Amino acid sequence: MELLQKLEILADAAKYDASCASSGTDKRDSRGAKDGVGSTEGMGICHAYAPDGRCISLLKILLTNSCLFECAYCINRASSNVRRARFTVDEVVRLTLGFYRRNCIEGLFLSSGIIKSPDYTMEQVIGVARTLRETHGFRGYIHLKTIPDADPLLLEEAGRWADRLSINVELPTEAALADYAPEKDMGGIRRSMGRIRLGIDAAREKTAPGRAKPRRFAPAGQSTQMIIGADASSDRTILRTSTNLYGSYGLKRVYYSAFSPIPDAAVALPLRPAPLLREHRLYQADWLLRFYGFGVEELTTDSSGNLDLERDPKLAWALQHREMFPVDVNRADKEALLRVPGFGVKSVGRILTARRHRSLRMDDLARLRISIAAIAPFVVAADHTPRGELDSVRLAARVSRKPAQLSLL
Amino acid sequence: MRNVVLAHEVDFAAWRAAARDLAIEGVPPEAVIWSVGAPDDLFAGTEQPPQPAAAAAFSVPRPLVELAQTVIQAREPERFALLYGLIWRTSRGEKRVIEDVTDPQVARAIRLSQSVRRDTHKMRAFVRFRAVEEEGVTRYVSWFEPDHFIVEANADFFVRRFATMVFSILTPYRSLHWTGSQVDFSPGADPSQVPDDDALERYWRAYFSSIFNPARLKVSAMTSEMPRKYWRNLPEAAAIPELVRAAQERTRTMLETAPMPKTAPTPKAATRPKAAQSLVEPGEPAIGDLLADTLPASVAALARDAAGCRRCPLWQPATQTVFGEGPQDAAMMMVGEQPGDQEDLAGRPFVGPAGQLLDRAIREAGIDRQAVYVTNAVKHFKFEPRGKRRIHQKPDNSEITACAPWLAEERRLVRPALLLMLGATAARAVLGRTVTISRERGRPIPLEGNTQGFVTVHPSYLLRLPDEEAKRREYAAFVADLTHARELLAELAA
Numbered sequence: 001m002e003l004l005q006k007l008e009i010l011a012d013a014a015k016y017d018a019s020c021a022s023s024g025t026d027k028r029d030s031r032g033a034k035d036g037v038g039s040t041e042g043m044g045i046c047h048a049y050a051p052d053g054r055c056i057s058l059l060k061i062l063l064t065n066s067c068l069f070e071c072a073y074c075i076n077r078a079s080s081n082v083r084r085a086r087f088t089v090d091e092v093v094r095l096t097l098g099f100y101r102r103n104c105i106e107g108l109f110l111s112s113g114i115i116k117s118p119d120y121t122m123e124q125v126i127g128v129a130r131t132l133r134e135t136h137g138f139r140g141y142i143h144l145k146t147i148p149d150a151d152p153l154l155l156e157e158a159g160r161w162a163d164r165l166s167i168n169v170e171l172p173t174e175a176a177l178a179d180y181a182p183e184k185d186m187g188g189i190r191r192s193m194g195r196i197r198l199g200i201d202a203a204r205e206k207t208a209p210g211r212a213k214p215r216r217f218a219p220a221g222q223s224t225q226m227i228i229g230a231d232a233s234s235d236r237t238i239l240r241t242s243t244n245l246y247g248s249y250g251l252k253r254v255y256y257s258a259f260s261p262i263p264d265a266a267v268a269l270p271l272r273p274a275p276l277l278r279e280h281r282l283y284q285a286d287w288l289l290r291f292y293g294f295g296v297e298e299l300t301t302d303s304s305g306n307l308d309l310e311r312d313p314k315l316a317w318a319l320q321h322r323e324m325f326p327v328d329v330n331r332a333d334k335e336a337l338l339r340v341p342g343f344g345v346k347s348v349g350r351i352l353t354a355r356r357h358r359s360l361r362m363d364d365l366a367r368l369r370i371s372i373a374a375i376a377p378f379v380v381a382a383d384h385t386p387r388g389e390l391d392s393v394r395l396a397a398r399v400s401r402k403p404a405q406l407s408l409l
Numbered sequence: 410m411r412n413v414v415l416a417h418e419v420d421f422a423a424w425r426a427a428a429r430d431l432a433i434e435g436v437p438p439e440a441v442i443w444s445v446g447a448p449d450d451l452f453a454g455t456e457q458p459p460q461p462a463a464a465a466a467f468s469v470p471r472p473l474v475e476l477a478q479t480v481i482q483a484r485e486p487e488r489f490a491l492l493y494g495l496i497w498r499t500s501r502g503e504k505r506v507i508e509d510v511t512d513p514q515v516a517r518a519i520r521l522s523q524s525v526r527r528d529t530h531k532m533r534a535f536v537r538f539r540a541v542e543e544e545g546v547t548r549y550v551s552w553f554e555p556d557h558f559i560v561e562a563n564a565d566f567f568v569r570r571f572a573t574m575v576f577s578i579l580t581p582y583r584s585l586h587w588t589g590s591q592v593d594f595s596p597g598a599d600p601s602q603v604p605d606d607d608a609l610e611r612y613w614r615a616y617f618s619s620i621f622n623p624a625r626l627k628v629s630a631m632t633s634e635m636p637r638k639y640w641r642n643l644p645e646a647a648a649i650p651e652l653v654r655a656a657q658e659r660t661r662t663m664l665e666t667a668p669m670p671k672t673a674p675t676p677k678a679a680t681r682p683k684a685a686q687s688l689v690e691p692g693e694p695a696i697g698d699l700l701a702d703t704l705p706a707s708v709a710a711l712a713r714d715a716a717g718c719r720r721c722p723l724w725q726p727a728t729q730t731v732f733g734e735g736p737q738d739a740a741m742m743m744v745g746e747q748p749g750d751q752e753d754l755a756g757r758p759f760v761g762p763a764g765q766l767l768d769r770a771i772r773e774a775g776i777d778r779q780a781v782y783v784t785n786a787v788k789h790f791k792f793e794p795r796g797k798r799r800i801h802q803k804p805d806n807s808e809i810t811a812c813a814p815w816l817a818e819e820r821r822l823v824r825p826a827l828l829l830m831l832g833a834t835a836a837r838a839v840l841g842r843t844v845t846i847s848r849e850r851g852r853p854i855p856l857e858g859n860t861q862g863f864v865t866v867h868p869s870y871l872l873r874l875p876d877e878e879a880k881r882r883e884y885a886a887f888v889a890d891l892t893h894a895r896e897l898l899a900e901l902a903a
Contacts, residue, residue: 008619049630101549139803187717364511
């Protein structure tokens with residue numbers, strides 16, 4: 001099979017993985033180097049955007065899409081009629097370096113179907129990373145998908161070459177995983193995440209001067225992905241699982257992937273794709289949990305435990321807690337400001353800086369690029385007090401924009 | 410009126426020198442006209458030697474200097490005057506004007522800097538090189554059209570990344586060349602100087618098309634981050650119109666194609682782990698009777714059974730069962746409270762901070778840890794999630810009771826001569842009653858099965874003590890207890 005065809009098949013097979021991040025790793029570059037290529041400097045770069053709006057930062061491919069497992073949601077499951085292909089190590093290396101030298105990518109995100117055994121598969125994936133780093137002096141970003149319960153020594157080597165490691169938890173509950181991915185086991189996934197966390201922590205440990213530096217291990221941390229809408233789990237269940245994973249394994253990100261129809265779908269799957277809007281709301285809630293001081297239970301108050309699809313979770317919360325408003329932008333503490341719909345973490349930071357110099361008026365907030373219409377009912381400023389809007393039954397309608405038609409069908 | 414003529418669009422050194430001199434001289438912003446010499450001369454002006462600080466010198470805060478370095482790259486003729494206005498105000502007593510982010514001038518400068526930064530980021534993202542073979546050397550050439558004057562400031566980034574390559578980035582106003590050892594700038598160029606194609610672009614387009622998911626078409630999200638103005642210089646953009654056009658059709662076909670019959674895995678309800686069972690009451694049958702027909706014959710087999718334990722709800726948020734470890738014929742067994750954060754991640758008892766303290770104390774007491782069987786009263790980590798951390802929580806009686814059969818089996822298999830209980834939870838689990846450690850520590854308590862019990866504190870208690878004096882005292886008492894336990898064991902063996 002020609003390389004071009006392999007690339008088409010093995011990129012197509014990789015596209016259901018949402019992650020394409022290339023941020024947060026250690027700094028390195030190629031100045032003064034005799035050979036090799038590449039640099040990383042903290043912030044990742046999105047080199048292109050596909051018409052699905054997703055960033056293309058890494059060459060995201062599978063080593064092979066042959067797979068022994070029978071995960072109902074996956075296009076590459078053993079029983080699928082999809083065309084199979086397998087790259088050689090050298091082919092992946094050539095594509096990665098070729099695209100990198102043309103400034104198309106930040107690096108490689110390599111995953112694989114399970115062939116022969118988990119350990120064998122993991123060895124193949126590691127082989128590509130080792131060749132890139134050792135033989136070709138590649139200093140770009142590498143993200144490796146980790147096979148759950150692979151040998152700890154393999155995990156250790158993966159962490160040495162990779163910037164990021166990830167294991168997909170796939171579904172929000174153990175029961176759903178047992179239903180849809182019979183060969184996968186939540187316990188194994190969690191044990192591997194625990195092991196990765198210990199590796200990352202050990203590599204970050206400060207060492208006394210004169211003592212050997214700890215071995216490099218996945219400096220950009222670990223992440224995971226959950227498929228949304230394939231099983232019946234509520235948003236509350238999903239977000240509880242995320243909270244647990246963030247807290248237990250120090251994950252950088254939990255990616256939510258609205259279940260998307262795949263060719264040759266298994267009958268166990270729902271017929272309709274999950275609305276992309278639900279995925280979007282989960283990301284918003286995830287942000288509120290991590291950076292805004294919200295808790296899962298206060299966001300998912302709906303009787304079915306789901307987020308409001310109509311409006312973003314922060315606005316939904318504010319409408320249910322009108323007694324907390326208005327918030328005085330000149331006096332309120334950071335926590336209270338963060339809860340105002342329309343204020344982001346950055347704008348709150350700017351408000352706190354600016355109000356040391358002057359008593360803020362609505363014009364000042366407008367200059368910080370804050371939407372005055374969105375915040376007006378919820379804040380007090382030097383020249384503004386909301387007039388009864390908070391008590392108005394029409395407030396919800398006024399501040400909620402019609403949701404964009406994100407779902408195609 | 411004063412005229413200042415800068416040598417080129419990003420002549421920061423000359424702007425800075427002029428701004429300083431004008432401010433010291435007391436020339437207000439409205440009395441200065443800034444311009445760039447025509448045609449611009451990129452080799453002039455940049456080598457201005459730093460001038461000695463004048464008597465009336467004033468200092469400019471670092472953030473303002475950095476802001477000016479960015480804003481000067483903006484394609485905005487007013488930028489020199491705007492920045493001088495901020496310098497002027499800084500020199501006239503408004504030392505912290507830069508922090509007043511809602512001030513109209515400051516806000517305007519910040520907005521320009523954001524626009525420059527975005528353009529800079531887009532250049533790093535959307536430059537595409539084509540390879541040309543020239544006299545045995547591969548040269549990489551790109552054509553890019555920036556909004557602002559960002560080529561000079563961006564040179565370092567491309568050099569850091571592609572230092573081992575020979576490359577040129579051509580733009581309408583300025584071209585950047587890296588020879589492999591030095592940076593050269595030349596005047597603007599035109600796209601005809603870039604080769605038409607590159608062997609790899611076909612592959613890149615194929616990748617771009619294949620990684621796209623037609624079921625998630627969202628053109629506006631793409632164009633907001635990759636506006637159309639960039640498309641003509643991106644090889645992959647040629648594929649976009651057809652991908653968008655065909656997306657709906659592809660998705661519909663996918664949904665209408667009936668699932669293949671052979672791909673019908675029925676939900677594996679039978680293999681699903683059992684939901685959490687109700688808590689067992691004291692006096693329930695031994696765990697072996699609950700889980701298997703025969704009693705586990707070894708600790709290893711027992712640990713395998715315990716790995717799937719659902720006897721209380723603690724398994725759910727935890728990573729794994731942390732079972733005891735050590736020789737099955739150990740004469741001494743130590744029971745702690747429950748695994749902590751580190752133990753939960755590693756799957757082994759006493760490897761975290763308390764475990765390390767225990768190791769130290771054990772060594773000082775002359776006990777060989779390898780010869781001790783170490784376990785916990787409760788085998789799952791109980792915690793309260795708090796942000797990115799998990800805060801340890803004491804197990805309650807129902808959890809101790811639910812876990813008791815595992816401990817009973819460990820005791821049955823190991824049959825230790827001495828059983829050391831670390832802390833109140835362990836003591837409760839073994840003795841079945843509330844124990845006040847201070848009253849009962851350090852003396853043998855006979856247990857069934859020819860085992861002597863012995864109570865002391867849990868090492869995490871020592872970690873929690875606030876003052877150093879108490880820590881030292883309590884640690885010494887702990888080591889004394891352990892030493893006593895070792896002597897007791899020697900007597901029992903004799």
